Amino acid sequence: LDLSTFFLGRPLTAPLMNASGVWCNVNSQLHALAESEAGAMVTKSCTLLRRDGNPEPRYHTLTMGSINSMGLPNEGHQYYLDYAERHDYENKPLFFSVAGLTLDDNLTIVAQIQDAYTPALLELNLSCPNVPGKAQIAYDFDALDVILAEISSAYSRPFGVKLPPYFDIAHFDEVADILNRYEKVNFITCINSIGNGLMIDMESETVLIKPKQGFGGIGGEYVLPTALANVNAFHQRCPKKSIIGCGGVNTGEHVFMHLLAGASIVQVGTALYEQGPDIFVRLKAELAQIMQEKGYKTIREFQGKLKTL
Numbered sequence: 296l297d298l299s300t301f302f303l304g305r306p307l308t309a310p311l312m313n314a315s316g317v318w319c320n321v322n323s324q325l326h327a328l329a330e331s332e333a334g335a336m337v338t339k340s341c342t343l344l345r346r347d348g349n350p351e352p353r354y355h356t357l358t359m360g361s362i363n364s365m366g367l368p369n370e371g372h373q374y375y376l377d378y379a380e381r382h383d384y385e386n387k388p389l390f391f392s393v394a395g396l397t398l399d400d401n402l403t404i405v406a407q408i409q410d411a412y413t414p415a416l417l418e419l420n421l422s423c424p425n426v427p428g429k430a431q432i433a434y435d436f437d438a439l440d441v442i443l444a445e446i447s448s449a450y451s452r453p454f455g456v457k458l459p460p461y462f463d464i465a466h467f468d469e470v471a472d473i474l475n476r477y478e479k480v481n482f483i484t485c486i487n488s489i490g491n492g493l494m495i496d497m498e499s500e501t502v503l504i505k506p507k508q509g510f511g512g513i514g515g516e517y518v519l520p521t522a523l524a525n526v527n528a529f530h531q532r533c534p535k536k537s538i539i540g541c542g543g544v545n546t547g548e549h550v551f552m553h554l555l556a557g558a559s560i561v562q563v564g565t566a567l568y569e570q571g572p573d574i575f576v577r578l579k580a581e582l583a584q585i586m587q588e589k590g591y592k593t594i595r596e597f598q599g600k601l602k603t604l
């Protein structure tokens with residue numbers, strides 16, 4: 296039974312990795328991911344300089360997922376470049392997430408990744424919903440076009456984008472048209488959290504997190520249908536690009552659904568946050584069990600083969 300998958304010519308031991316921001320802020324967490332059964336891993340989205348992020352409480356577990364308004368806390372881009380230098384790329388590929396606060400910051404960080412000759416793969420995060428006063432780039436289609444043009448000319452290697460969820464077919468069409476104009480964008484990670492949800496504590500009649508009057512990104516089981524739709528929408532519209540699925544994954548069935556919808560790799564966020572890196576052992580076993588029952592020997596046999604009625 297072959298759970299391995301190929302991504303940009305690289306064999307991965309499993310089509311599983313963390314979602315950026317989860318279990319990947321500091322070296323101890325990155326080391327744990329490197330030692331885990333995940334087939335790849337990604338660093339926390341970084342800014343030019345270190346950030347404390349938003350005031351706490353800024354993450355809360357919900358019955359079917361999570362709400363977060365972390366505010367982009369990270370150790371600054373150099374910290375992750377230092378990690379990328381030490382990472383064992385024979386063990387598993389490393390993705391490097393960047394979420395600069397300005398276009399210039401993004402260009403500065405990307406230039407330094409370029410100069411570092413690191414084998415890490417750039418995942419440009421265009422979808423952070425939690426930096427007060429900063430609208431998501433990927434919801435501003437002109438800004439999206441500009442940043443892709445700028446990064447494409449500043450960065451000589453293929454890269455990927457981390458997108459927020461879209462909820463309108465016209466938006467899938469328009470964003471895919473923009474992405475397809477950039478052949479250097481050779482993977483798309485769908486989805487980031489569903490921005491600016493709100494949950495309430497009945498006993499205290501209060502919001503659950505401190506930042507932004509309680510508004511935060513929603514993750515976990517709640518977002519699975521939206522995540523699958525975005526994976527499939529971009530899989531259909533961007534045939535020359537690979538899709539990395541993210542959103543709502545907590546079982547082998549969820550992994551199978553993301554792969555069937557068109558994902559090549561599946562990221563785990565909320566469930567990883569709650570259960571830790573051992574989750575990859577369980578997800579691999581559950582996916583293998585499902586493939587066994589269905590008579591699939593490799594992921595290629597069903598990947599992207601979602602049927603319609």
Ligand SMILES: C=Cc1c(C(=O)O)[nH]c(=O)[nH]c1=O
Pocket residue numbers: 316340363364365366367368394420422423424425426487488512
């Ligand atoms: C990079 C910031 C992000 C954050 C954050 O640091 O608040 N939370 C998310 O759910 N998605 C993000 O992209």
